[in-house]
Amino acid sequence: MPEEKRPILELRGITKRFPGVVANDSVDLTLYPGEVLALLGENGAGKSTLMNVLIGLYRQDEGEVYLRGKPVEIHSPRDSDALGIGMVHQNFMLVSTMTVAENIILGLQDLPFVPQMDKVVARIEEISERYNLQVDPHASIWQLSVGEQQRVEILKLIYRGAEILILDKPTAVLTPQEAEELAHVLQVMTAEGKSAIFITHKMDEVLSFSDWVQVLQHGKSIAVKRTAETNAQELARLMVGREVLFRLDKEPSTPGDVLLEVRDVHALDDKGLPALRGISLQIRGGEILGIAGVAGNGQRQLSEIVTGLRTVAQGEVLISGKLMTNCSPLEVIQAGVSHIPADRVGMGIVGGMAVSDNLAMKGYRNAPMSRRGILYPQRILEFAKKMITSFQIATPTPMTYIKFLSGGNIQKAILAREIDACAGALVAVYPSRGLDVGATEAVRKRLLKQRAQGSAVLLISEDLEELLTISDKVAVLFDGEVMGVLPSEEAEIETLGLMMSGSRLS
Ligand SMILES: Nc1ncnc2c1ncn2[C@@H]1O[C@H](COP(=O)(O)OP(=O)(O)OP(=O)(O)O)[C@@H](O)[C@H]1O
Ligand SMILES: [Mg+2]
Known part of the structure; x- marks a missing residue:
């Protein structure tokens, strides 16, 4: 009976609320061993949130997680790590002053007091060989390109024995060659019986990398399809709720x-x-x-x-x-000269400041937002509201800290500011x-x-x-x-x- 595969992971009725938004609204999700599920949805649809619940960065308000048929409680990334669930985040989380090898073992609990770095390095080299993921274990993170940093993130998860790999828009920052390397990694992993959840906006990737596609819209799961039984048009329509025409x-x-x-x-x-x-x-x-x-x-x-x-x-x-x-x-x-930088989170925004202040960051030296060094908060707010409407930035209020917006909406805020200025x-x-x-x-x-x-x-x-x-x-x-x-x-x-x-x- 070939079709009798048992799910490795099931999410049932996951709901996660934030002030002013229901980021996930009773979402079910099923993942099978050796398969890749592509998670699709517009900016702010709730994809990253759902995955953050799964790895224990957020606690769901309702719903359960089942691993190999058994309910599990995931209260922190440490729990998900121990259960073999690992995530490569939309914005990387490596320590830039440390080396590749140091980052890979950072936070591991079963380490001897003085880790034997030569053994760690040997393991890293063995994994990099098997998955064809080239990195220098001795290089410092800050010296690496974004693509190389991502390889480190993936290596780190494999090193730690992840059976379920979550990738949040991994190819958004990769060259076409690096994207192919990643496809290869996924192939090797799934051949070994591991599984992956892959978040992307790129249809060609959905169609070539995944076995299943699931679409979220405004926090709700609205479709689950076998990749072989759908196509790019249908998926675009499901995501946006209208025909998307690439005609300019x-x-x-x-x-x-x-x-x-x-x-x-x-x-x-x-x-x-x-x-x-x-x-x-x-x-x-x-x-x-x-x-x-x-x-x-x-x-x-x-x-x-x-x-x-x-x-x-x-x-x-x-x-x-x-x-x-x-x-x-x-x-x-x-x-x-205005600049939309490649590294938006590092250079484009101040996470702990309001969306409105981030939007005003360029114009605040000039009238009407300030005059002779005096700021006019009301005008900053009005300016921000205008930007939020015209660039359709999804935020509960202009005063929300920008770090709480979805990745794509942070991006829209930077675009709004720079294009306006x-x-x-x-x-x-x-x-x-x-x-x-x-x-x-x-x-x-x-x-x-x-x-x-x-x-x-x-x-x-x-x-x-x-x-x-x-x-x-x-x-x-x-x-x-x-x-x-x-x-x-x-x-x-x-x-x-x-x-x-x-x-x-x-
Ligand atoms: N920590 C938080 N505090 C408040 N609101 C949040 C927080 N994290 C996410 N949200 C909100 O939850 C909603 C879903 O966001 P999420 O980041 O999951 O979207 P996404 O589907 O990953 O979008 P993108 O494609 O832009 O990355 C958004 O409205 C976002 O503003
Ligand atoms: Mg996201």
Whole structure:
């Protein structure tokens, strides 16, 4: 009887309320051994909350968790750890000053007083071999790229013997190659009888990685399907509750003066290695320049030298024709440049401050929110309310701490602030990463609106379709150099792919 698989995990009637919202409303979920369940839903639908209940970060108000048919009480991540349930969070939780190996054993209880690091390292190396997850156990976390940090998180869970792996939007930050590595890890794991719950907004991943799909909407589970028996259209409709059309009206561009320019720029990365090696680019007002490339080829550093966050070792940065090489971030902001950073939680927000204050963070130095150094709280609130409505940020109130919003809604808040403050140039790094289909559509429309208003937009994205549909030109970065710049209409995916792997445009 092949179909008589017993579930490894069952959630029954899980309800979790927060002040002003029911994040999970009597949700059931079933996971079978050796299978992957994809959890889908709009930003704020309750996906992360449900998983946080499962690993004991939150306590459900109602409902039970069953493991291999038996009820279990999970009061803390320590309990879930002991039960073999592990989670890779939407925002990583590694200690950046410690090494990979130290992070992996951090908090383990059955350690001898002085852990034998050579044994730990040997185990890490054995797991990395088996799952093909390459990391240097001796590297410090801060030196690693986001993709490498994620590998560490996964290694850590396998090291600790997780049988159920929860991945919260793991590929939102990965290069296509890293996403494939992850697919491989999932294959090896499921072949060993382990299971996974995979949260994502990307339909192609749902369809290729999962055995089952479950859709949440406003905290309720509204559909459970076998992946083989559904398709992308149906899932998009279930998530958003309407047909999603990826059609954008892009008016012909009327480029103005060059507002953003880098000339022969060189810069180092955090490890002190060359990250940008002689980059020259120009963006005119009313123009979107897309930067394509596998993440880790200098994109982040490019956005940082333009916004004053990284030192230019050689070369020049010009904003509105003015030489601004190595100016401070504040000077760059005052020159009219806005920045949607890749690391939104680290750089984009102050978690313990209200949504409204986070929204006002850019405008508060100026009228009408302040005058001669005096702040006007009422005006900040009004401004925030306007932003919340126009960007559809789901928050119980403007005064809620921003860290309590869902990942996608935090993202929308940063977008709202930066796009609103944009007065000339906008540097957007992976702006639609982590957003659901509806919000992605809205962000792309905003970027086009900014272009229509005469801003110069530098758009860094790993989504080629996004780059081609909204950019006027696409530049490809490889190993810190520009492989070529093409008008979007003439850019063929194949050509771009070749350039992304190091062929120069002839
Ligand atoms: N600690 C908290 N305090 C108050 N409200 C919270 C808290 N955590 C989550 N919420 C609220 O619960 C709801 C569900 O959020 P959750 O983070 O689970 O959404 P999500 O489906 O993971 O969305 P996303 O795709 O944007 O990550 C949201 O309205 C959010 O604001
Ligand atoms: Mg989430």
